[in-house]
Structure formats: C-alpha cells, structure tokens
Amino acid sequence: MATKNIIVPDIGGATDVVVIEVLVKVGDAIKVDTSLLTLESDKATMEVPSSDEGIVKEMKVKVGDKVSQGSTILVLEVAEGKATAPMPVNNKAAEAPAVVSVTSNAAPAPVAEISSPVDVHAGPVVRKIAHEFGIDLKKVAPTGPKQRILKDDIVNYVKARLAQAATGGGLPAAPTVDFAKFGAIETQPLSRIKKLSGKNLHRNWLLVPHVTQFGEADITELEAFRVEQKAMVEKQGVKLTPLVFIMKAVAAALDAFPQFNASLDTNGENLILKKYIHIGVAVDTSEGLVVPVVRDVDKKGLLELAKELSVLSEKARNKQLTANEMQGGCFSISSLGGIGGTAFTPIVNVPEVAILGVSKSSIKPVYKDEQFMPRLMLPLSLSYDHRVIDGADGARFITYLSTMLSETRNLLL
Numbered sequence: 001m002a003t004k005n006i007i008v009p010d011i012g013g014a015t016d017v018v019v020i021e022v023l024v025k026v027g028d029a030i031k032v033d034t035s036l037l038t039l040e041s042d043k044a045t046m047e048v049p050s051s052d053e054g055i056v057k058e059m060k061v062k063v064g065d066k067v068s069q070g071s072t073i074l075v076l077e078v079a080e081g082k083a084t085a086p087m088p089v090n091n092k093a094a095e096a097p098a099v100v101s102v103t104s105n106a107a108p109a110p111v112a113e114i115s116s117p118v119d120v121h122a123g124p125v126v127r128k129i130a131h132e133f134g135i136d137l138k139k140v141a142p143t144g145p146k147q148r149i150l151k152d153d154i155v156n157y158v159k160a161r162l163a164q165a166a167t168g169g170g171l172p173a174a175p176t177v178d179f180a181k182f183g184a185i186e187t188q189p190l191s192r193i194k195k196l197s198g199k200n201l202h203r204n205w206l207l208v209p210h211v212t213q214f215g216e217a218d219i220t221e222l223e224a225f226r227v228e229q230k231a232m233v234e235k236q237g238v239k240l241t242p243l244v245f246i247m248k249a250v251a252a253a254l255d256a257f258p259q260f261n262a263s264l265d266t267n268g269e270n271l272i273l274k275k276y277i278h279i280g281v282a283v284d285t286s287e288g289l290v291v292p293v294v295r296d297v298d299k300k301g302l303l304e305l306a307k308e309l310s311v312l313s314e315k316a317r318n319k320q321l322t323a324n325e326m327q328g329g330c331f332s333i334s335s336l337g338g339i340g341g342t343a344f345t346p347i348v349n350v351p352e353v354a355i356l357g358v359s360k361s362s363i364k365p366v367y368k369d370e371q372f373m374p375r376l377m378l379p380l381s382l383s384y385d386h387r388v389i390d391g392a393d394g395a396r397f398i399t400y401l402s403t404m405l406s407e408t409r410n411l412l413l
Contacts, residue, residue, distance in 0.1 A: 001077050001078070001079065001080065002077070002078055002079075002080055003057060003075050003076065003077055003078070004052060004054070004075070004076050004078050005060075005072045005074075005075055005076075006036065006050055006051060006052065006072070006073045006074050006075075006076050007069075007070055007071060007072055007073060008037075008048060008067050008068065008069055008070060008071045008073060009048065009051070009069065010069055010322060010324075011039065011041075011046060011048075011068075011069055011322065011323060012322045012323035012324030012325070012327070013324055014041045014068070014323065015068040015069075016066040016067075016068060017039045017040065017041045017046075017066060017067055017068065018039065018040050018041075018064065018065075018066055018123060018125055019037055019038070019039060019061050019062065019063055019064065019065045019066070019067060020038050020039065020040045020063065020123045020144065020145075020148060020150070021037065021038035021063060021144075021145055021146070021148065022036075022037060022059065022061065022062060022063055023035045023036055023037060023038065023047075024036055024056055024059075024074070025056065025059065026056050026057065026058065026059055027055065027056060028055070028056045029053075029054075029055055029056075030050050030053060030054065030055075030056060030076070031050070031053040032049075032050060032051065032052060032053050033049040033050065034049060034050045034053075035047045035048070035049055035050075036048050036049065036050050036073055036074065037061065037067075037073060038144075038145050038148075039067065040123065040125075040144070040150055040151065041323065046323060047145075048073065050076075052076055052078055053078070054076040054077050054078035054079070055076070055077040056074055056075075056076060056077075057074075057075045057076065057077045058074060058075040059073075059074050060072045060073060060074055060075065061073055061074075063123065064123060120137045120138060120149065121142065121144075121146060121147055121148040121149060122137055122142075122148060122149040123148070125151060126149050126150065126151055126153075126154060129151065129154050130154060133154075133158070135154060135157065135158070137149055139157070140153050140154060140157045141153060141157075143195060143196060143199065145192070156199075191287040191288055192287070193285075193287040193288040193289075193290060194287070194288040197288060197289065200349075200350075201347050203350065204347050204348055204349065204350045205347055207350060208347075208348045208350060208385045208386075208387075209385065209386040209387060210345070210347070210348060210383050210384075210385070210386070211383070211384055211386045211389075211391065211394060212345045212346075212381055212382065212383045212384075213381075213382045213383075213384070213391070213394040213395055213397075213398050214343055214379070214380065214381055214382075214398075215379075215380045215382070215398040215399065215401075215402055216377045216378060216379055216380065216402065217377070217378045217380060217401065217402035217405040217406055218366065218375050218376070218377060218378075218402070218405075218406040219242070219245075219361060219376050219377070219378045219405050219406065220375045220376045221406070221407070221408050222242070222245055222405055222406070222408045222411075223242070223361075223376050225408045226240055226242065226245070233303065233306070236303065237307075238303055238306045238307055238310070239306060239310060240302065240303070240306050241306070241309075242337065242361075242378075243281070243309065243333070243335050243337075243358075244302055244305050244306045244309060245302070245405065245408075245411055246333060246335070246356075246358060246405065247279055247281070247294065247297050247305055247309075247333065248297065248302065248305065248404075248411045249401055249404035249405045249410075249411060250279060250297070250331060250333060250356060250401065251277045251279065251297040251298040252298070252400075252404050252410070252411075253397055253400050253401045253404065254277050254298075254330065254331055255277065255298060256400055257393065257396065257397050257400070258273050259271065259273075259353075259388060259389060259393065260331065260353065260354045260384070260389065260393075260397055261273065261274050261277060261330045261331060262274060262353055262388065263351040263352065263353060264351070264353070264385070264387065264388060268387070271388060274330050276295075276296065276330070277296065277297050277298040277330055277331075278293050278294065278295045278296065278297070278328045278329050278330050279293065279294050279297045279329065279330065279331055279332070279333060280292065280293045280294075280326075280329035280331070280332040280333070280349065280352075281293075281294060281309065281312070281313075281332070281333050281335075282332065282333065282334040282335070283312075283313050283316040283317065285316055285317050285319075286317075287319070289334075290316045290321060290326065291326060291329065291332060291349065292312040292313070292315070292316050292321055292325050292326055293325060293326060293327065293328055293329040294308055294309060294312065295328065302411070312325065329349065329352060330352060331352055331354055331355065331356070332346075332349045332352060332355040332356070333355070333356045333358065334346045334355060334356070334357050334358070335357075335358040336357070336358065336359055336360070337358050337359060337360050337361060337378070338360075339360070340359075340360045341359045341360060341379075342359055342360070342379055343357070343359055343379050343381050344357050344359065344381055345357070345381060345383055346381060346383045347383065348383055348384065348385055353384060353385040353388045353389060354382065354383065354384040354385065354389065354397075355382075355383050355384075356380060356381070356382055356401075357380070357381035357382070357383065358378065358379070358380060358381075359378075359379040359380075359381065360379070361376050361377060361378040361379070362376070362377060363375070363376055363377075364377045378405065380398055380401065380402065382394060382397060382398045382401075
C-alpha cells in the first residue's frame, strides 16, 4: 500500500477558512467525492470532497482549525499504482476536486427562537461572538450541517431582534397543523440548497419593494438565425441556445441603463454603479436552483458565451461550482422557456436591483405592415427594486431589451 496527502482544493481564493465539521475519521474507507470537511467562510458554507479513494490513515485537521488552498487534510492509504503526487496548488492544468458551495448571506427575516437541545452545536468563532454580545445560543435557529449554528445565524438573529424592537414585534408565526389527522403523509427534508436559498429569498422579498414589468419580444428573426447557424455551431461542440442571445441583449440594456447595473449601499443612501457586466443565470438542479455567474458578458461573443454557459451549467448540475463562480453577479436571468408558462414574478437577488424572467415563446398573430402575420413572441418579466428604479425606467428597459432581441443584427454589432 502507498500513502497520499489529500489537500484543500481551490476554494474561490478564500484563505484561513474555519473547519466547522470533520466528516471522516481514521480507519474510514472513503471513495472519490466523499465529503471530508465542512468549511465556513464569511459568505459560504462549503463541503470539501476527496480526490481519491482509500483508507484514512491520519487526520491533519480538526474542528476549529483554519485552512487555505493546499492545506493537508489527511493522509490516505491507497492501493499500489493508484498513488499520485499531491496536486500542485498553483498548477491550473491540474484539475482540483470541486468544492460544493452554497451561499448563505445574512437574512434579516424574523428568527425563530427554538427551545434548545442540551447540546448546542457551534464552532469556537461563533461561541466567541455569542459570548461577546451576550447572545444565548439556545435561542438561535441553526442552518448549518447537522444543526450547527453558523456566524450568519448569529447575524440574522441580531438583525431580527433589532427589527422586532423597531416595529414592536415580528411577523406572526405560521400555524402548527397536525396533517396526519386528515390522512397519510410523508415528510421529506429540504435539501441544504433549498434551505439556504429559501432564507435568502424570504429576506429579499421582505427587504425589496418589488415591481414586475411584463413585456414581449418578437424573436422571429433571431430564431431563424439561430436555427440557420445550428449545424455549423454544433460542429464546434457548442449549443447556441436562445438564452445566449438574451444574455447579450441584457448586457446591452445594462450598458444603456446603468441604474440597473447597480447596488444600494448598506445604508440605503447611495447607489454603487458597477463598471463591469457579470450576469447570473439560474440553473435547475436536483437539489434546487443555483445561480452561476458569467463574467464580462459584454466583452464576449455568442459562441464564447455559449461554451462558458454550457460548462457552468454542467458544473452546477454536478455540484462542482466553486464559491467564486457564484459571486459577483450584477443582474440575474431566470429562464423557464424550456418548461412552459406565460409569465411569472421573479424575486430580485439582493444586492442586485433587478432580475429578468423568461417564459416559453409562442407563435402569435401580430399586426405589422398593415396586416396580421404569425410572429414568434417571447414573454419577459422584469422585476426590480422600486427604491432604485421607477416604473418609467422599468418600461424603458424592457422596451429596449425587446428591441435588441427583435433585431438580430443589434446583437452581432
């Protein structure tokens, strides 16, 4: 038998990340992608999977340790012939094992005070913060793995208490119902992604005064061009979907209406205008929706965007996105065009100020050139933060976007 050091892979540039849970022990037989550690950074909880299979011979980290890319996690006993040199930290050609990352930004929704179990699961950093602020950890609702209290849970708890103090109380609790009295039931736990994204969605819905502007784009010529190029593009191993054209159109609209490519500061008094255009695209996975970010959309051509979107979507479905690949978005797109529906109200992804929903296109009679003719119409739903964007600008943005999509040459120039 041979041994190999298993190290921390690329974790989105984060350093000194706290180990909040060790998921294996000496003597365990592990396989490729077996989760080894749970790490907690300022903005994410990450599970680190194994790059190899074998028997755990020695652990090099424990709960509370801080690690960075390249830190040794454990020594693995592997079969002869399967041992390889440790992965170089800075060698981009060596593919590091992916880190499954779920963002867990602060959510100032009212925090449920739970009657504590005797044992409270929390790391030393969290316990120190709670001690300094006099917070009873037994009253903080945990969102981490195995009911562990994370730093964001402390932040959420404090924000909720402040909000309740300012308003005289929190939102009323939902009623507790014993559904089993009415028939057979089955309880299914939510995935971790759905739990965390649910808190963020709740926060966003409470914080942002949403307005949704609906519109349609005539994509008859765009679709004809896409189909015409399909065979040539597929020879290059690329799938040119309508979503790629929509991304380019959104990039043009963000350039024309910079208040949509912005964020409010934490005081809500200043608008931070961004000089880059990174667009998040919602991807449907078996665990729930995740939103990888495509960077510099305005600087890339259709084929380059198609390739990058395909890679990110596949990584999302395989739980291989890094924290860095889910950060920095300026605007989000949620497309249900492949499923159906005529319109919906997407929720703004704070700190962004707008999001575009795309529904299924359909042939409709459109009056043009003094006659009705069949045209392929794409339904659009633009939700925005009314504190930043007024109705007139919302209408202008979606009209501009529709114009860009209606004239294919606009996207190619």
